[in-house]
Amino acid sequence: MEPLPRSFYERSPDEVAIDLLGKVLVRRLDDKILSGKIVETEAYFGKDDPASRAASGKKKFNLAMWEEVGKAFIYMVHNNWLFNVVAHEPGKVGAVLIRAVQPLEGVEVMKVNRGVDNIKNLTNGPGKLSKAFSITKELNLVDVTDPKSPLLIVEGKKESFEIGKSKRIGVSRDLDVPMRFFIIGNEFVSRKC
DNA sequence: AGGAAGATCTACT
DNA sequence: GTAGATCTTCCTA
Numbered sequence: 533m534e535p536l537p538r539s540f541y542e543r544s545p546d547e548v549a550i551d552l553l554g555k556v557l558v559r560r561l562d563d564k565i566l567s568g569k570i571v572e573t574e575a576y577f578g579k580d581d582p583a584s585r586a587a588s589g590k591k592k593f594n595l596a597m598w599e600e601v602g603k604a605f606i607y608m609v610h611n612n613w614l615f616n617v618v619a620h621e622p623g624k625v626g627a628v629l630i631r632a633v634q635p636l637e638g639v640e641v642m643k644v645n646r647g648v649d650n651i652k653n654l655t656n657g658p659g660k661l662s663k664a665f666s667i668t669k670e671l672n673l674v675d676v677t678d679p680k681s682p683l684l685i686v687e688g689k690k691e692s693f694e695i696g697k698s699k700r701i702g703v704s705r706d707l708d709v710p711m712r713f714f715i716i717g718n719e720f721v722s723r724k725c
Numbered sequence: 726a727g728g729a730a731g732a733t734c735t736a737c738t
Numbered sequence: 739g740t741a742g743a744t745c746t747t748c749c750t751a
Contacts, residue, residue, distance in 0.1 A: 574731075583731065593748060610732045611745040629731065659732050669747095703731055 533558075533686040538677045541601035541619040545575035545626035548619040550695060550713050556688045557633055559665040560681075564641050566665055568633030568655055569688055572714040572721045574700050576616070578625030582705040586625045597625050602677040606669055612659025615667050617676055617685065631658045631701070631712070634720040657722045693718075 536555065541548055552573050559566040576584040578597070585594040585607060596605035596618055605616040605627050620626035633655045635642055642654045642664035655661040662668070667683065676684045694717070697710040701722070714721045 576731080591749075608747050609730045612732050614731065657732070700731070
């Protein structure tokens with residue numbers, strides 16, 4: 533399956549966040565392939581967004597948000613690695629947080645990584661999916677549009693679904709605009725709403 | 726050195 | 739469904 537082209541990420545983060553729903557996240561380990569359908573995302577902007585890691589200016593750890601679009605941006609919060617994809621219009625700053633996926637391949641490996649048996653509890657949250665997919669800082673800045681990369685995003689099956697919107701979760705200072713997007717009715721979305 | 730951080734788990738009302 | 743304790747890095751002073 534072909535990775536999404538870099539141009540896919542060269543748009544406003546909220547558009548990219550919506551279009552990423554239904555796409556497939558693929559993690560390539562030494563001998564195993566893990567994959568999952570993206571069911572929940574959030575958009576983050578640059579300095580106009582108080583919740584964004586980019587809000588306080590360019591730092592070492594958030595350099596990725598200024599980088600070329602289509603790269604992974606990974607950072608730690610509360611003992612959890614959170615996985616983002618850099619996405620923004622040319623000359624701007626932004627990223628899309630992947631909040632939840634639905635496991636497709638490699639479910640057994642994910643169970644071992646997470647230490648739980650319940651499928652629905654494997655990847656239904658940003659920190660959980662990182663553990664399940666063994667995503668750590670090592671993967672910061674990998675190119676998710678490169679077929680050879682250990683972490684990439686590919687086109688999913690054609691299917692129709694309804695897209696729900698809400699405010700972002702756990703953010704101390706959110707914008708007034710809904711910036712969280714999810715597939716309505718999917719069991720793996722982190723919270724109902 | 727001190728504190729904040731986009732979360733998770735567990736234990737309840 | 740909500741509430742509280744607690745986890746590890748990185749930033750700021």
